Amino acid sequence: MKIEELLKTKDKMPESRKLVLNIIVTANYITDKIAEALKPFAISNQQFNVLRILRGQKGKPANLSTIQERMVSKMSNTTRLVDKLVDKNYCERIVCPSNRRKVEIRITKDGLELLQKIDPVIDKVENDFANKISEKEILSLNTNLNELRS
Amino acid sequence: MKIEELLKTKDKMPESRKLVLNIIVTANYITDKIAEALKPFAISNQQFNVLRILRGQKGKPANLSTIQERMVSKMSNTTRLVDKLVDKNYCERIVCPSNRRKVEIRITKDGLELLQKIDPVIDKVENDFANKISEKEILSLNTNLNELRS
DNA sequence: CTACAACATTTGTATGTACAAATATAAGGG
């Protein structure tokens, strides 16, 4: 559905505004789909994002600032987000021996197993979403979005 | 900057996942820019969005459900959002005489004046953002985003 | 009329998030 129709705007907008609103609305759309898919697993989008970052470390521990800089949606309080994951036993946190200001955060076996269960579900959400346009369009969309952030 | 570089991912991702992350990251980027631009005026992105919806009514009052369905990012508690705007004297709320379950919400003179001050600032943010790509690319981006939500 | 379902909004409450200040540690200059 066209963005103007979706937002029921009668007056016509400049294309730049349409673009801005369109990106935000589409981001909300896909974020909601992902949240819905994660619901049965009782973790939030942000927690899932952190778990995937930790898995990406391939055994190496991550510290808080590393996680923060890699998060899709940065937030000011990664400490408490990691707390939740520790509570649920999906990751563990120990003080870094070489620099005791830092903490070393590692995904646990439980965390890895959870991700393995979630993976196909999220893959499906992502594919169902992206496959509404052609392979070629996906590529040029990615290119354009990269440029918009420069 | 490419999305993979931005998120510092070493393992390569399918294009569908890149697209999803790219849209979310870009939406966060532009949302932050808008929030920054609105900061001097002491209103949030959501409050600004509601004010523009009310102005779009051109004198006619809006009720809560109308506002809610037109918001860029829907939220569960529009009542309290409007409360904030009423507190600041940017809109007024009266019980709808024909159907007392409803409320009629109208932008005030103060609200209209505020929007007039904000308009050029937001226009600039939107244009600076969109003008990083060509007119033609903006149009096809809008088309593709519309399709992705179908 | 009256009872009951539907509707529009509001409120309670638990949880999430932002921002700044606090804590703890490390590193570097004199």
Added chain:
DNA sequence: CCCTTATATTTGTACATACAAATGTTGTAG
């Protein structure tokens, strides 16, 4: 070494948001 500054994380607090239940109102079937 001691003092200052920088770094990494945590905590306090105020505010925002989600979700469900409550409130008040309307429409309608009997």
